[in-house]
Amino acid sequence: MTVINKSLKINTDSHFQIIDISSEIKTAFNEINEGEDSIEKGILAVFTKHSTSAIVVNENEKGLLNDFEFILEDLVKDKNGYDHDVIDNNAASHLKSFLLGSSETIPIINGKIDLGTWQSIFFIELDGPRRNRTIDLVFIGE
Amino acid sequence: MTVINKSLKINTDSHFQIIDISSEIKTAFNEINEGEDSIEKGILAVFTKHSTSAIVVNENEKGLLNDFEFILEDLVKDKNGYDHDVIDNNAASHLKSFLLGSSETIPIINGKIDLGTWQSIFFIELDGPRRNRTIDLVFIGE
């Protein structure tokens, strides 16, 4: 059994931003599998360390990324008299994160991260721009 | 430590469909535990390979399943001028998947998948009917 951690660091450019981290994750995984402790089957846990961001698995199509932004704005109105806005003016960002979730767990099968054909792993920035957003990856398997 | 993967294949019959996969999962797990590499404690990762579907744990009561469909329709209006509908006419299906998530991780305790009395594991089809929907299961434990 092997357990390997890698953390990705990301700088974001705008208030709302969807970043496809699939290829960075695959690169990190390939580096692991070139070493001695390769993983043929297991899981990958993806976790964001920030409560104004989210981890989501879905399709990377440009129009759809706009639709993701639209639905979040539609469900969580900006500046809606939220209590948290008195403390730190980003309640809507937290509420969107609250609905989307902070982690996804993805299978590793036959030495590959087993995403479907149309699936990407996204980091969603909900309160940018920010420096050094950290996404933890934990690979467990054998 | 043991890591075992099983993938379920499902054909769906209608555009929206909730399928209780608990008993198929329990059957797969029982087959594992009749073998040499039994798992007494650990986790089960359940992951859908399709970005117009979701994995959810909740109660299997017929009326409630209707309510799940209602709330998704209520939150994500169909044909709402979504950008993705120009490319592939299923934006609302992706948006529902986006809100629900692609994975759940469930404990294995005392040789059982430790669901509560009123919990079932559901695959939710959001853009059917489809053939060969794939759900990955990864059992890890000892």
Place this chain on the structure above:
Amino acid sequence: MTVINKSLKINTDSHFQIIDISSEIKTAFNEINEGEDSIEKGILAVFTKHSTSAIVVNENEKGLLNDFEFILEDLVKDKNGYDHDVIDNNAASHLKSFLLGSSETIPIINGKIDLGTWQSIFFIELDGPRRNRTIDLVFIGE
């Protein structure tokens, strides 16, 4: 490799209640790491056994907890002619759980549960008050 299970038991006091379980989880983890089977790196799976509750990771700020309640009430109207209310008068509670999810998976890195500075792990009661709500923790790593 080590796999350790702990289950937390919680009594809730009101219909809607957000309970920060981070310190209980850290205490459980520290007890493990004082023993022989310490975990330096791995994952923690947190799972609620109840389909009218949820597990969420976000910030513990008093005003924000009110905002979480507000957004759930706003998205899922109470007593809305739901089918499940005929059977068991708590459809809205199930629907909120449906949207939030039953599990989160959190990395363990350098012998710590690797939450961000502003992150807490919450059990969300959506249909209380209840006795003996059970939250499963599974720690896996080495």
